[in-house]
Amino acid sequence: MKICPKCGKENPDDAVFCKYCGAKIEPTEKDFEWVLLLTAQNQFEADVVANLLEANGVNVMMKRPNPGIAGSFIGSNPLLGSTGPWNVFVMRTDLEKAKEILKSEEADNGTSENDDE
Numbered sequence: 001m002k003i004c005p006k007c008g009k010e011n012p013d014d015a016v017f018c019k020y021c022g023a024k025i026e027p028t029e030k031d032f033e034w035v036l037l038l039t040a041q042n043q044f045e046a047d048v049v050a051n052l053l054e055a056n057g058v059n060v061m062m063k064r065p066n067p068g069i070a071g072s073f074i075g076s077n078p079l080l081g082s083t084g085p086w087n088v089f090v091m092r093t094d095l096e097k098a099k100e101i102l103k104s105e106e107a108d109n110g111t112s113e114n115d116d117e
Contacts, residue, residue, distance in 0.1 A: 005023065005026070006021050006023035007020055013030075013092070014096055032092065034089040035090060036088075037089060038102075039065070039085050039088070045086070046088050050088060052105060053088075053102075056097075058094045060089065061088075062087065063087050065086075
């Protein structure tokens, strides 16, 4: 929750203006934290998501959770990159925009997260 600097009332995290008094709510450090958007199945999938988001103006960071030995060349595929999961992070301020971009892309392609089941 964001606190309005003018009236002191709580507003949603994504608020730019106070819903009670209309005052502008300045971004805080918390707004610029990296938050997990999704965990991709492999590096290729993470790259596709990252490229889509960056093409739409969203900053992205990718990171392997606990790469260990699997993060070495032993766990690499020449076509898909490193095998195993990859986390895709976005700034907290871009989280809702990123979700909408992915939802829109999924609707355009007629795919679903459950397609591979």
